Amino acid sequence: xxxxxxxxxxxxxxxxxxxxxxxxxxxxxxxxxxxxxxxxxxxxxxxxxxxxxxxxxxxxxxxxxxxxxxxxxxxxxxxxxxxxxxxxxxxxxxxxxxxxxxxxxxxxxxxxxxxxxxxxxxxxxxxxxxxxxxxxxxxxxxxxxxxxxxxxxxxxxxxxxxxxxxxxxxxxxxxxxxxxxxxxxxxxxxxxxxxxxxxxxxxxxxxxxxxxxxxxxxxxxxxxxxxxxxxxxxxxxxxxxxxxxxxxxxxxxxxxxxxxxxxxxxxxxxxxxxxxxxxxxxxxxxxxxxxxxxxxxxxxxxxxxxxxxxxxxxxxxxxxxxxxxxxxxxxxxxxxxxxxxxxxxxxxxxxxxxxxxxxxxxxxxxxxxxxxxxxxxxxxxxxxxxxxxxxxxxxxxxxxx
Numbered sequence: 434x435x436x437x438x439x440x441x442x443x444x445x446x447x448x449x450x451x452x453x454x455x456x457x458x459x460x461x462x463x464x465x466x467x468x469x470x471x472x473x474x475x476x477x478x479x480x481x482x483x484x485x486x487x488x489x490x491x492x493x494x495x496x497x498x499x500x501x502x503x504x505x506x507x508x509x510x511x512x513x514x515x516x517x518x519x520x521x522x523x524x525x526x527x528x529x530x531x532x533x534x535x536x537x538x539x540x541x542x543x544x545x546x547x548x549x550x551x552x553x554x555x556x557x558x559x560x561x562x563x564x565x566x567x568x569x570x571x572x573x574x575x576x577x578x579x580x581x582x583x584x585x586x587x588x589x590x591x592x593x594x595x596x597x598x599x600x601x602x603x604x605x606x607x608x609x610x611x612x613x614x615x616x617x618x619x620x621x622x623x624x625x626x627x628x629x630x631x632x633x634x635x636x637x638x639x640x641x642x643x644x645x646x647x648x649x650x651x652x653x654x655x656x657x658x659x660x661x662x663x664x665x666x667x668x669x670x671x672x673x674x675x676x677x678x679x680x681x682x683x684x685x686x687x688x689x690x691x692x693x694x695x696x697x698x699x700x701x702x703x704x705x706x707x708x709x710x711x712x713x714x715x716x717x718x719x720x721x722x723x724x725x726x727x728x729x730x731x732x733x734x735x736x737x738x739x740x741x742x743x744x745x746x747x748x749x750x751x752x753x754x755x756x757x758x759x760x761x762x763x764x765x766x767x768x769x770x771x772x773x774x775x776x777x778x779x780x781x782x783x784x785x786x787x788x789x790x791x792x793x794x795x796x797x798x799x800x801x802x803x804x805x806x807x808x809x810x811x812x813x814x815x816x817x818x819x820x821x822x823x824x825x826x827x828x829x830x831x832x833x834x
Contacts, residue, residue, distance in 0.1 A: 453700035454577025457780065460705040461712035461806075468713035480710055493658065501710045502787055505703045507654055507668035512699050513602050514672025515692040520599060522677050534748060534757040535597035541747025542597070542775050543568040543604050546739030550731035560728050563789040563801060565608045567735025567808065569781030572598035573704060574809070575774040578817050586767060586820055589760035594771050597744070605781055606669055613788040614662050621660035625667075628653035632674040641680055641687055646671065663788065704780055711783045714802045724807065728797055732786075732804025736776040737811045744772035770820035776812025778805055 467476045480498040487493070495503065520526040546567035554560040575598060579591050631649050640646075650671035658664035675688045685693070724730065748768060751757045759768065786801040 452577075453704060454571075454573040456701060456705045457573060457708045460709040461779075464709045464711075464713040465716075468715050469717070473713075473715065476713055480713075491655065493655065498710055501707055502784065503658060503664045504654075506707060506784060507665045508695070509668070509699050509703055509707075510606065510665040511650075511668030511672050512692065512695050513599075513606070514669040515675060515688055515695070517599060517603060517669075518673055518675070518677065519688060519692065520596075526596070526599070532596065532600075534751060534760070535593055536600050537751040537757065538593075538744045538748045538772075538775075539597045539600040539604060541743030541745075542570065542601060542740050542772075543608075543743070545743030545746070546735030546776075549739045550735040553731035553734065554727045557727065559790075559797060560731075563728060563732065563786060563797070565605070565612065566782050566786045566789060566801065566805065567732050567739055567776075567778060568601075568608070569605050569778045569785055570598050570601045570740075570775045571777050571779040571781055571809070572602070573700065574777040574779055574813060575771075575816075578774055578777070578813055579771075579820075581817070582820055586770075587760070587762040590763045590767055590771060593760045593763070594774065597771075597775065601775075602781070605785065606666065609663055609785070609788065610666055613785070617661040618659055621656045622662075625653055625656040625660055625662075628656060629670060629674075632671065636674045636676060639676070639678070641676055641678060643675070643687060643691060646675055665784075707780060707784070711787060712802065712806070714799060714806065719803070723800065724803060726800050728800040729804030729807065732778075732782070732801065733808035733811070736778050736782070736805070736808025737773075737815075740776035740812065741769070741772050744775045745769050748772070766823050767820065770816050770823070773812050773816030773819060776816070777809045778812075779809045782809070 464476070467473065480496065482497045483494060484497055484500050485492065485494040517526070526532055547564050550567050551561065551564050554563070572595070575594060576591065579586055579594060628649050632646060632653070635645055635649070650667070653671060654664055654667040657667040657670075672688075675691060677686045677688045679686050683690070724733070745768060748757075749765075752759060759765070782805045783802065786798070786805060790797040790801055
């Protein structure tokens with residue numbers, strides 16, 4: 434049985450993620466409405482506002498859109514890093530028996546969509562940059578759909594999806610680090626490695642105050658930004674050095690307190706803002722042929738079909754070979770429903786798409802968004818319908834057999 438503490442934390446997490454998912458959806462719809470109205474000029478002008486920060490010779494000049502994607506999303510990845518560290522040290526990722534199935538499912542959910550996209554776009558070197566777009570799962574949306582179903586799905590299934598999504602995030606971070614890195618600056622990398630060394634020393638010496646970590650982390654972020662490695666990875670690196678220790682008289686570790694304080698700002702501020710800034714798609718001139726272009730077709734098919742085949746198929750193989758077993762109280766139909774929900778890529782898919790097609794031209798950027806929106810929409814709708822209606826029928830059949 435899952436202990437009560439895990440269940441309580443999971444319920445709190447799901448409430449937050451469900452509300453965040455709804456807000457992200459509204460932000461995305463608002464962006465599309467604005468982009469297809471007379472306000473589109475103001476929308477584009479807002480995202481293109483140049484923002485400059487300069488300290489002596491150090492100058493960072495980017496349009497507002499890239500400050501959101503490179504700056505605020507680094508905070509999102511920082512939160513992901515905190516969650517990963519906590520799960521590894523004291524959560525589900527610390528229990529190998531509970532990690533095997535979601536890890537195998539996550540592997541399938543990354544590999545099969547990427548293969549499907551690559552097959553459809555083979556031969557186009559620019560389009561092939563987007564091979565990783567359908568491999569990402571949006572945890573806020575996926576858990577939000579599960580939360581809408583209430584008690585119709587067991588807690589163990591929600592825990593399975595949450596663990597799978599965390600492992601999927603780790604995979605996305607590795608992909609970004611390995612495949613979406615541009616020309617490297619050796620001086621900036623040296624500063625970044627020095628910052629990491631200082632963070633390690635702070636952690637090793639048992640410094641519990643968060644302030645030194647954040648100050649050094651800010652230097653690390655700027656160095657990574659200038660190095661050619663994507664700046665969001667700095668957020669992940671900083672998180673790994675935040676101490677998982679309690680101050681005298683405290684009930685939570687420093688990491689847990691920071692995660693708890695940061696989560697609402699990310700869920701209700703940064704992610705909806707990112708969705709608003711990146712989901713604005715102009716439907717002017719878009720026809721049925723636009724959706725059949727290899728880029729949106731590959732993304733949508735990878736998200737919707739690829740995750741079904743990858744997550745469910747790899748899970749089925751692992752269970753049939755005896756490497757794992759179904760989560761407690763979960764049947765095959767419920768597992769299939771979750772496999773569908775894993776096709777909701779949205780936030781992470783849009784983010785990877787912004788990296789893949791940053792130099793690929795505006796047409797591919799628009800088609801990337803079309804594919805993400807289409808694949809995520811069908812994955813969410815069909816996943817909800819399966820878990821809402823087919824599960825009850827399946828359970829009734831099982832009880833009568």
